[in-house]
Amino acid sequence: MFVSTFTFAPGAFDAEFHRMDAAIAEAARAIPGYLGEESWENPATGLVANSYYWDSMAALEQLMQHPTHRAAKQQQARWLAGYHVVVAQVVASHGDGRIAHPLA
Structure with missing residues (x-):
């Protein structure tokens, strides 16, 4: 399994950003091998992190490679005040089962 975490500093979002964001999310969820996602915000820094889980690279x-994803990446400076992406292989996942998680 893999996780891709997109951390960003929000900028000025417009209608085009929201349209592309929704299209990318819809495309991700339609890909065989998509396992789920989580989003977090750090109130101290204002950064937002979206983690997407996958069964394979x-x-x-x-x-x-999705066209909308590639277009958004080229235009990210219009909407974001910075970003960073981490792609990692998940070697373990565990919990007590009391909260829902894409890998549970």
Whole structure:
């Protein structure tokens, strides 16, 4: 399994940002191998993190090649005050079962 975490500093969002964001989310959820997602905000820094879980790197690469994803990446400076992406292989996942999680 893999996780891609997109951390960003929000900027000025417009209608085009929201349209593309929704289209990318819809595309991700339609890819075989998509397992789920989580979003977090750090009130101290204002940063937002979206983590997407995948059953394979091939599934994640499908999203990275999606035309809307590629277009948004080229235009990100219009809407974001900075971003960073981490792609990692999940070697373990566990919990007590009392909260829902995409890998549970």
